[in-house]
Amino acid sequence: MNMSGPQWRRSALALPLLIGALALSGCENGRRPVPAAKKSPEVTVELTQAQREAERLQQCQKELDALQGIDAAGYRKHKQEFDRLMSGAAQYAALRTQVNGETQETVDALYRYKVSRLCADVNQAVMTGLADRGERLK
Structure with a gap:
């Protein structure tokens, strides 16, 4: 599957929602829904975990975008992997x-x-690429 441009962005934005749903749903097995007014601290912790996972994924997407300008071959490799994962x-x-x-x-x-x-x-590739550039400046 080859996604590019806006199509990739839409798919990339959907993954945090999927990851959040997966994080939250992993705790639903065998439980009844909790009414909104009576949410337990556990539900708040789960929401916070889902939010953290979504934020980490958004940061990952930013780093993948940055990698395109640092290491085009590395970007293509990681983008293909990302697309397969999506x-x-x-x-x-x-x-x-x-x-x-x-x-x-x-x-x-x-x-x-x-x-x-x-x-x-992706983070490692960005860090290595930037470090390599820094070393070449000497």
């Missing part, structure tokens, strides 16, 4: 409610790991 996450989101809770927890964790790993790799 495609898989979208397919999983469509099927997620059809599988049991244990499977949901496992696959949710897998996608959180893959996102974390990709973002760490």
